[in-house]
Amino acid sequence: MKRENSDSFLHELRQILPAKAVLTAEEELRPYECDGLSGYRELPRVVALPDEVAQVQAILALCQRHRVPVVARGAGTGLSGGATPHSEGLLLSMTRFNRILAVDPVSCTARVQPGVRNLAVSEAVAAYGLYYAPDPSSEIACTIGGNVAENAGGVHCLKYGLTVHNVLAAEVLLMGGESIRVGSEGFDAPGYDLLAAITGSEGMLGVVTEVTLRLLPQPEGAKLLLAAFDTIETAADAVAQVIAAGVIPAGLEMMDNPAIRAAEDFAQVGYPREAAAILLCEVDGTSAEVEQQLETVAAVLRERGADEIRVARDETERLRFWSGRKNAFPAVGRISPDYYCIDGTIPRKQIGKVLKGIASLSEQYGLRVANVFHAGDGNLHPLILYDAGNPGEFERTEQLGGEILALCVEVGGTITGEHGVGLEKINQMCVQFNEAELAQFHAFKSVFDPAGLLNPGKAVPTPARCAEFKALHGRGGESTLSDTPVSGPISEP
Amino acid sequence: MNAFVDALAEQITRTCENGGMLRIVGGDSKAFYGGAPVGDTLSLARHQGVISYEPTELVVTVRSGTPLAELQATLAGEGQMLAFEPPAFGASATIGGTIACGLSGPARPYRGAARDYVLGVNCVNGKGQYLRFGGQVMKNVAGYDLSRVMTGALGTLGIITEVSLKVLPLPEAEQTLCFECTQSDALSRLGEWALQPWPLSGTVFFDGVLRVRLSGSGAGVAAAAAALGGETCAEGADFWHDLREHRLPFFASDLPLWRLSLPPQAPPVALADQQLLEWGGGQRWLVTETQPQQIFAAAAAVGGHAVRFRGGDRANSFQPLDAVGQRLHTGLKAAFDPVGILNRDRLYPEA
Numbered sequence: 001m002k003r004e005n006s007d008s009f010l011h012e013l014r015q016i017l018p019a020k021a022v023l024t025a026e027e028e029l030r031p032y033e034c035d036g037l038s039g040y041r042e043l044p045r046v047v048a049l050p051d052e053v054a055q056v057q058a059i060l061a062l063c064q065r066h067r068v069p070v071v072a073r074g075a076g077t078g079l080s081g082g083a084t085p086h087s088e089g090l091l092l093s094m095t096r097f098n099r100i101l102a103v104d105p106v107s108c109t110a111r112v113q114p115g116v117r118n119l120a121v122s123e124a125v126a127a128y129g130l131y132y133a134p135d136p137s138s139e140i141a142c143t144i145g146g147n148v149a150e151n152a153g154g155v156h157c158l159k160y161g162l163t164v165h166n167v168l169a170a171e172v173l174l175m176g177g178e179s180i181r182v183g184s185e186g187f188d189a190p191g192y193d194l195l196a197a198i199t200g201s202e203g204m205l206g207v208v209t210e211v212t213l214r215l216l217p218q219p220e221g222a223k224l225l226l227a228a229f230d231t232i233e234t235a236a237d238a239v240a241q242v243i244a245a246g247v248i249p250a251g252l253e254m255m256d257n258p259a260i261r262a263a264e265d266f267a268q269v270g271y272p273r274e275a276a277a278i279l280l281c282e283v284d285g286t287s288a289e290v291e292q293q294l295e296t297v298a299a300v301l302r303e304r305g306a307d308e309i310r311v312a313r314d315e316t317e318r319l320r321f322w323s324g325r326k327n328a329f330p331a332v333g334r335i336s337p338d339y340y341c342i343d344g345t346i347p348r349k350q351i352g353k354v355l356k357g358i359a360s361l362s363e364q365y366g367l368r369v370a371n372v373f374h375a376g377d378g379n380l381h382p383l384i385l386y387d388a389g390n391p392g393e394f395e396r397t398e399q400l401g402g403e404i405l406a407l408c409v410e411v412g413g414t415i416t417g418e419h420g421v422g423l424e425k426i427n428q429m430c431v432q433f434n435e436a437e438l439a440q441f442h443a444f445k446s447v448f449d450p451a452g453l454l455n456p457g458k459a460v461p462t463p464a465r466c467a468e469f470k471a472l473h474g475r476g477g478e479s480t481l482s483d484t485p486v487s488g489p490i491s492e493p
Numbered sequence: 494m495n496a497f498v499d500a501l502a503e504q505i506t507r508t509c510e511n512g513g514m515l516r517i518v519g520g521d522s523k524a525f526y527g528g529a530p531v532g533d534t535l536s537l538a539r540h541q542g543v544i545s546y547e548p549t550e551l552v553v554t555v556r557s558g559t560p561l562a563e564l565q566a567t568l569a570g571e572g573q574m575l576a577f578e579p580p581a582f583g584a585s586a587t588i589g590g591t592i593a594c595g596l597s598g599p600a601r602p603y604r605g606a607a608r609d610y611v612l613g614v615n616c617v618n619g620k621g622q623y624l625r626f627g628g629q630v631m632k633n634v635a636g637y638d639l640s641r642v643m644t645g646a647l648g649t650l651g652i653i654t655e656v657s658l659k660v661l662p663l664p665e666a667e668q669t670l671c672f673e674c675t676q677s678d679a680l681s682r683l684g685e686w687a688l689q690p691w692p693l694s695g696t697v698f699f700d701g702v703l704r705v706r707l708s709g710s711g712a713g714v715a716a717a718a719a720a721l722g723g724e725t726c727a728e729g730a731d732f733w734h735d736l737r738e739h740r741l742p743f744f745a746s747d748l749p750l751w752r753l754s755l756p757p758q759a760p761p762v763a764l765a766d767q768q769l770l771e772w773g774g775g776q777r778w779l780v781t782e783t784q785p786q787q788i789f790a791a792a793a794a795v796g797g798h799a800v801r802f803r804g805g806d807r808a809n810s811f812q813p814l815d816a817v818g819q820r821l822h823t824g825l826k827a828a829f830d831p832v833g834i835l836n837r838d839r840l841y842p843e844a
């Protein structure tokens with residue numbers, strides 16, 4: 001937004017919104033300067049806090065007319081800088097859209113506004129014996145709009161799928177304010193799968209104003225099994241063997257020793273502090289199914305070298321074991337001034353090898369790393385512990401993160417499983433995708449947002465940016481990522 | 494890239510230069526589906542083979558011309574399956590055509606659709622560019638989810654050359670139960686069961702009989718069967734296969750066959766005497782000569798959409814879109830295939 005135009009823009013904006021829903025003073029803008037990736041900060045020109053869809057529509061039309069960039073924001077828990085404001089733009093906060101509009105216990109659906117918190121959905125429908133399956137660890141705070149934008153996952157996604165598998169329909173406003181409905185209350189919709197296109201699109205295609213969620217009946221029973229291992233490799237191997245036994249657990253999570261200790265010190269949930277690694281494996285279904293699967297899993301884990309196997313005695317202990325896992329990030333936050341979360345996904349069989357590689361990189365860089373992650377999906381979350389107060393330490397942290405991603409790529413993995421590209425991993429996109437692929441992404445985006453005003457500069461790099469990155473880092477950017485094409489591509493042998 | 498992709502690119506360039514069009518064909522088993530095919534045949538039937546398959550990863554990567562039956566046999570050999578149970582509609586069906594059509598079988602409401610199992614797609618777009626989207630891992634949010642957008646796009650956006658799919662273990666046990674009842678009884682029972690965590694994997698109602706398939710662990714299936722009551726059906730697995738492949742007598746009509754995709758609890762639709770309900774009520778097959786516009790309107794009125802599946806007027810195969818939807822569709826087609834040479838008119842008539 002050019003200075004000379006900003007007065008007329010703000011004047012018009014104030015005709016759409018009440019004065020207190022338009023923030024321009026620096027101290028009011030400050031809380032919006034970053035999302036969960038606090039290493040990236042930017043003040044927007046203005047923050048808008050609408051609470052009616054018609055207002056959002058008018059704001060988008062206004063911004064389109066004035067060529068003002070728009071960044072939508074949910075709870076700001078994103079970990080890739082997807083909601084980082086644009087210095088010349090408007091930050092569109094969606095948190096006031098926090099109503100659950102309807103719950104239909106017959107069709108097992110809920111219609112919600114995008115600012116509704118993830119956990120609030122399951123809480124609101126629990127009385128009907130239903131729940132919303134995707135459960136990111138940030139479920140207390142993150143919004144459904146943000147979940148749709150990032151295609152968020154959670155600890156139960158191994159069996160119940162990601163956000164894309166649990167959303168039926170969405171109302172979306174395009175940049176000029178036009179409204180579209182994607183998906184349907186049935187099992188599919190006519191034409192191209194625009195619902196899949198919107199899900200995981202990082203706020204680049206449209207602003208989500210309403211979402212219809214698929215709810216599931218609460219399983220008759222669920223049992224959580226905690227298995228301790230004295231080496232990381234045996235734990236990693238056990239993960240593949242559980243799957244090989246034909247069981248798809250509801251959740252299969254892994255924590256290494258630093259993560260176990262941090263979680264235990266933080267939440268005192270009863271994890272074995274001395275174990276090199278633990279697996280948390282949940283099975284659910286009818287009582288008969290649960291017992292049968294539990295037996296199978298326990299047998300596999302024992303055979304694969306688990307030192308200790310504990311089945312949560314009751315619901316209280318089950319929830320306690322989970323709370324240690326779900327609080328692992330904040331727990332790690334307590335043992336280090338700062339931490340940086342990596343999100344590579346790899347084939348399951350490579351978990352042991354990659355964790356070993358991470359350990360030696362950690363030693364090499366002199367930076368501690370704790371691992372707590374979605375093992376069943378092969379989605380790693382190495383947490384690099386650092387102190388932003390030490391000059392140069394964040395830069396070294398980012399470099400270590402880059403090397404970890406390179407390792408993921410090398411073994412056939414991808415740079416992001418669920419946190420998105422945002423600003424953070426935009427350079428790595430130049431390595432994962434070639435020029436034609438990136439051009440196809442841009443052409444795709446242009447169909448929805450021809451003027452390129454929604455969340456500009458995120459998710460997909462421009463050719464100029466890639467050229468610059470490659471010039472700095474040599475062909476293909478080997479210094480941060482290996483030259484091997486990332487998993488994305490299916491490579492012919 | 495490889496010689497095969499180069500040859501495709503060359504053929505596309507030549508077609509563009511000659512002002513021609515290409516009709517993409519796998520096994521030609523679904524030539525009846527969607528708008529009438531036009532253009533020179535471009536066959537993928539020889540682009541065959543499993544590229545990688547590791548059962549413990551639950552992922553298979555396969556060339557698009559691989560016969561569906563062959564892929565399914567390979568998976569079954571390891572005790573695994575394509576959980577969305579795609580209909581083949583003929584022995585020649587390929588996996589590429591299966592993903593391009595995006596059709597799913599009886600298990601769809603309980604295990605997910607074709608698009609839910611697509612992890613990655615390689616394709617050649619209408620400019621002859623070889624593009625790779627998605628990947629071979631369970632979770633991957635790098636870039637827009639174009640592999641899912643390609644699923645069900647009927648080849649209008651690109652020629653699928655390779656695809657990676659998530660696979661699942663075959664259920665240990667399966668059992669079918671039968672209940673004699675009316676259609677509205679069936680719908681209310683289905684609604685009730687949807688609220689309970691039974692291991693359902695298929696539901697169908699026609700000719701006054703509701704059939705329910707249970708799949709899962711032996712103990713789970715037995716417990717559910719005991720709780721749900723009904724009678725154990727004699728037919729078993731063959732029945733569900735025949736249903737999926739449209740080989741039941743219901744489908745042997747010369748009249749147009751329509752597929753209605755509705756919110757499962759939508760009230761009975763009065764358009765046809767002959768109806769077959771699947772997917773807990775979410776997919777309804779109608780044999781009827783009713784005018785397409787009337788069928789589209791009836792589906793829309795209850796929050797769903799309709800597809801002319803076989804017979805009738807091919808130019809009216811899919812539910813018309815609103816103005817914004819039309820603009821996005823035209824724009825997307827142009828973004829992938831600017832000249833408009835790939836499977837033209839197959840999804841919607843193109844200008």
Ligand SMILES: Cc1cc2nc3c(=O)[nH]c(=O)nc-3n(C[C@H](O)[C@H](O)[C@H](O)COP(=O)(O)OP(=O)(O)OC[C@H]3O[C@@H](n4cnc5c(N)ncnc54)[C@H](O)[C@@H]3O)c2cc1C
Pocket residue numbers: 035036071072073074075076077078079081082083094114135136137138141142143144145146147148149150151152153154155202203204206207208209329330418419455
């Ligand atoms: C402690 C912690 C644990 C986490 N654990 C997980 C986890 O287990 N799994 C996981 O997947 N993620 C996890 N995350 C990441 C984050 O919580 C998710 O990405 C979440 O989906 C973001 O939601 P949000 O409401 O905070 O979105 P924001 O951070 O506000 O925004 C994220 C993106 O969504 C866009 N957006 C937001 N609202 C809309 C809208 N209405 N319309 C269009 N675009 C919109 C923004 O522009 C931005 O690009 C974790 C984060 C933290 C801090």
